Amino acid sequence: MSQLVVAAPNGVGKPENSAQSNNILLDVRQLKKYFPIKRGFFARTVGHVKAVDGVSFQVHSGETLGLVGESGCGKTTTGRVILRALDPSGGEAWFQDPEQGRIDIASADKRQLKRLRRHMQMVFQDPYASLNPRMTLLQNVGEPLLVNNIANGKELEDRVARLLRVVGLRPEYMNRYPHAFSGGQRQRIGIARALALNPQLVVLDEPVSALDVSVQAQILNLLQDLQAQFGLTYLFVAHDLSVVEHISDRVAVMYVGQLVENATTAELFIHPLHPYTEALLSAVPQPDPRNKQTSIVLEGDVADPANPPSGCYFHPRCRYSDGKRCVQETPELREVQPGRTVRCHYAETLNLVGVADSRA
Secondary structure, X not given: OOOOHHHOOOOOOOXXXXXXXXXXXXXXXXXXXXXXXXXXXXXXXXXXXEEEEEEEEEEEOOOEEEEEOOOOOOHHHHXXXXXXXXXXXXXXXXXXXXXXXXXXXXXXXXXXXHHHOOXXXXXXXXXOOOOOOOOOHHHHHHHHHHHOOOOOHHHXXXXXXXXXXXXXXXXXXXXXXXXXXXXXXXXXXXXXXXXXXXOOEEEEEOOOOOOOHHHHHHHHHHHHHHHHHHOOEEEEEOOOHHHHHHHOOEEEEEEOOEEEEEEEHHHHHHOOOOHHXXXXXXXXXXXXXXXXXXXXXXXXXXXXXXOOOOOOOXXXXXXXXXXXXXXXXOOOOEEEEOOEEEOOOOOOOOOOOOOOOOOO
């Protein structure tokens, strides 16, 4: 395994200033992504969809940050903007590159991006759509190595074989095509491809939502084993809070393009500070049938990111809204405890209900 590309730990080659930044690998500041709304014969811009609207968070080296929220809240867009699959409309995303030092991904040029992307990879949600059906496993997994002129020929085959073993697949499969594999096996192939370039950061875009429950557990355990073995850092995008609780060290909650709460997993699940987080947690299934579960039904629809409400975006659906300050004054994302942030005027006074820590 010593020759495997992914075997190098994250700490190797980091500049000295990484220690001064408290081992922060990714530092996102007021990140924005607006999509223009065009109408008329001349396709004039009449507005913008604020898919990501001033998101800020940090990811430390070796940890897993879960990014959660309802469908359409901007989770996936945030991940794609961080990787520059989409160009940001504003803000910063600082990455601690082991070769180039601290670089703002949002403003990096093509040359910097090409080198950066070797250290940042993505595992996509749909294992059926993320692989080229006309390419074999050798070609799918080995493509990043070929594109970056790292390996070819027999060396390429050897590296792909080792990557397949790492994710639990037999090297004999490398000449088969993706259609010959199940959904779980295809996701393992996608993970192997993401590991090919020895990344530091892996963005996992709902990697288990399209899989059966039993297969979900296998993939989650594999991801945790790989993280422990190779020192990987994960940004885990998901909407299933029970999955997020299992794999994440910290959780960031999004609503209509904004971050509304960020805390350690234990703190957030036991004592949420934002009403939206409380509503999400109320839908988490309880493993003990003796525990009574009361789901909070949110009134109304999710706010329109092209025309969000005044004040707090969540106030039309919030049962704790005062009808005045919540409507008129926009809450800022503020730190209420060391390492814990929330976007709510009354976070300190509300007594919100969490869920019992099943791992206690």
